[in-house]
Amino acid sequence: MSLDPVALTADLVRCPSVTPEEGGALRLLEGILTDAGFACTRVDRNGVPNLFARWGRQGANRTFGFNGHIDVVPVGDAAAWTHDPFGGEISDGWLWGRGATDMKSGVAAFVAAAVDFVRETPPDGAVILTITGDEEGDSVDGTVALLDWMAAEGEAMSVCLVGEPTCPEHLGEMMKIGRRGSMTAFFTARGVQGHSAYPHRARNPVSAVARLIDRLASHELDQGTEHFDPSTLAVTTIDTGNPATNVIPALCRATVNIRFNDLHTGTSLTDWLAAEAERVQGETGVAIDMTVKISGESFLTPPGSLSQLVADAVEAETGIRPEGSTSGGTSDARFVRAHCPVVEFGLVGKTMHQVDERVEVAQIPALKAIYKRVLKEYFA
Structure with missing residues (x-):
C-alpha cells in the first residue's frame, strides 16, 4: 500500500x-x-x-x-x-x-x-x-x-x-x-564618557562606530562569480543604550551580517573586518573589540x-x-x-x-x- x-x-x-x-x-x-x-x-x-x-x-x-x-x-x-x-x-x-x-x-x-x-x-x-x-x-x-x-x-x-x-x-x-556563506560580526567600542558640551574631554565611541560601519557598508566586497551573486554586508544594529541628549556615552555596540560567495572565506573576511576596526581605533583612540560567529562557509x-x-x-x-x-x-x-x-x-x-x-x-x-x-x- x-x-x-x-x-x-x-x-x-x-x-x-x-x-x-x-x-x-x-x-x-x-x-x-x-x-x-x-x-x-x-x-x-x-x-x-x-x-x-x-x-x-x-x-x-x-x-x-x-x-x-x-x-x-x-x-x-x-x-x-x-x-x-x-x-x-x-x-x-x-x-x-x-x-x-x-x-x-x-x-x-x-x-x-x-x-x-x-x-x-x-x-x-x-x-x-x-x-x-x-x-x-x-x-x-x-x-x-x-x-x-x-x-x-x-x-x-x-x-x-x-x-x-x-x-x-x-x-x-x-x-x-x-x-552562500554566512557570518556575523559583533563590535564593541569603548570610549570615555563626558558632557556633550565638552566633547574634547570625552572620547566618543558612537562616532568611531559610525565611521567603522560606514566604511564596512560602503565597501564593495565583489561583483559576484559564475554561480554566485555579489556578496552582501548588512548592518543589523547599532546600540548605545543612552537616553540622555547631553551625555557622550562610554560604550557603543554594532552588528553586521555578511552573506558571502566563493571568493571569500570566513577567515579572510574576519581578517578584513579586524583590519578595518584596528584602522578606526588608531584614528579615533576608541578601543574596538570584535567577536565573530561563522554560521557556514x-x-x-x-x-x-x-x-x-x-x-x-x-x-x-x-x-x-x-x-x-x-x-x-x-x-x-x-x-x-x-x-x-x-x-x-x-x-x-x-x-x-x-x-x-x-x-x-x-x-x-x-x-x-x-x-x-x-x-x-x-x-x-
Missing part, C-alpha cells in the same frame, strides 16, 4: 516540535520506517533529537541519501493564525500549520517516496535518511551529530538530496546547487551527474527545468557537502516561518513523485 505523504505531513504538523522539542515527530517516522524494513537509530546529542534510517546493507556500492528536519520555529501569536498552528488542517486546497512548508512536507515526501520505492523495486544499494531536530536552532547537534555518528559507525552516503523548500513561486523552478556542488539527475526528474514530473541556484540563506547542506555531493530541492517556500504557514496540498504528492523518480533513475 502506497504511503500517503499528505496524511503524513498532517500527522507531522500535529507534532509540536519547536526546536529542540521532538514532539513525537521522530517517533512517528521511526515506526513507519522500521515497518518498511529500515534499520533505525536515534542519534540524539545534548538533548537534540535525530534519526538515522538505512534500508539495505551497510557499505553498499551505491547509497542515496535524503536529509531534512522536523523542528520548526515558534508560532508567534497563535491567536493571529487562521487555523490551529499544530492542527494540520486541510482547507481550500491548503494544508495549514507550523512546519507545513519548512519542512515537514518535504520530509513526508521523501519518507513516502523511499518507503514505496524499496517496497516496489528493492534497489541494488542502500537508501539512507538523516532527519534532525536542530536545523532551526544552533545546528550544532543536529545534522552535524548525525554525520559525526555516521563517520564513527562506518556509514556513508554516496550522494544526498536535502528536501528544503527551494522554489520561489512554482514547484519545479529552482534547485540549490550551493549556498560558501560551497558549490558543481553542475554534474547529481544536479542533472535531480533536474531531469523535476522536468519529467513538472515540465519545468529547474534553475541551479545558490541564493537564499543557509541550510544543513552546508554540513552534508563535506560528506558527499549534495543538492537541495523542495516545495515553494513563500509562507515558511510566517503566521498562517501553509502548503498547497497538490504539491506534496507531486514532490513525492519527483523524489521517487530520482531514486528510480539513480538505481537504474
Whole structure:
C-alpha cells in the first residue's frame, strides 16, 4: 500500500516540535520506517533529537541519501493564525500549520517516496535518511551529530538530496546547487564618557562606530562569480543604550551580517573586518573589540551527474527545468557537502516561518513523485 505523504505531513504538523522539542515527530517516522524494513537509530546529542534510517546493507556500492528536519520555529501569536498552528488542517486546497512548508512536507515526501520505492523495486544499494531536530536552532547537534555518528559507525552516503523548500513561486523552478556563506560580526567600542558640551574631554565611541560601519557598508566586497551573486554586508544594529541628549556615552555596540560567495572565506573576511576596526581605533583612540560567529562557509556542488539527475526528474514530473541556484540563506547542506555531493530541492517556500504557514496540498504528492523518480533513475 502506497504511503500517503499528505496524511503524513498532517500527522507531522500535529507534532509540536519547536526546536529542540521532538514532539513525537521522530517517533512517528521511526515506526513507519522500521515497518518498511529500515534499520533505525536515534542519534540524539545534548538533548537534540535525530534519526538515522538505512534500508539495505551497510557499505553498499551505491547509497542515496535524503536529509531534512522536523523542528520548526515558534508560532508567534497563535491567536493571529487562521487555523490551529499544530492542527494540520486541510482547507481550500491548503494544508495549514507550523512546519507545513519548512519542512515537514518535504520530509513526508521523501519518507513516502523511499518507503514505496524499496517496497516496489528493492534497489541494488542502500537508501539512507538523516532527519534532525536542530536545523532551526544552533545546528550544532543536529545534522552535524548525525554525520559525526555516521563517520564513527562506518556509514556513508554516496550522494544526498536535502528536501528544503527551494522554489520561489512554482514547484519545479529552482534547485540549490550551493549556498552562500554566512557570518556575523559583533563590535564593541569603548570610549570615555563626558558632557556633550565638552566633547574634547570625552572620547566618543558612537562616532568611531559610525565611521567603522560606514566604511564596512560602503565597501564593495565583489561583483559576484559564475554561480554566485555579489556578496552582501548588512548592518543589523547599532546600540548605545543612552537616553540622555547631553551625555557622550562610554560604550557603543554594532552588528553586521555578511552573506558571502566563493571568493571569500570566513577567515579572510574576519581578517578584513579586524583590519578595518584596528584602522578606526588608531584614528579615533576608541578601543574596538570584535567577536565573530561563522554560521557556514560558501560551497558549490558543481553542475554534474547529481544536479542533472535531480533536474531531469523535476522536468519529467513538472515540465519545468529547474534553475541551479545558490541564493537564499543557509541550510544543513552546508554540513552534508563535506560528506558527499549534495543538492537541495523542495516545495515553494513563500509562507515558511510566517503566521498562517501553509502548503498547497497538490504539491506534496507531486514532490513525492519527483523524489521517487530520482531514486528510480539513480538505481537504474
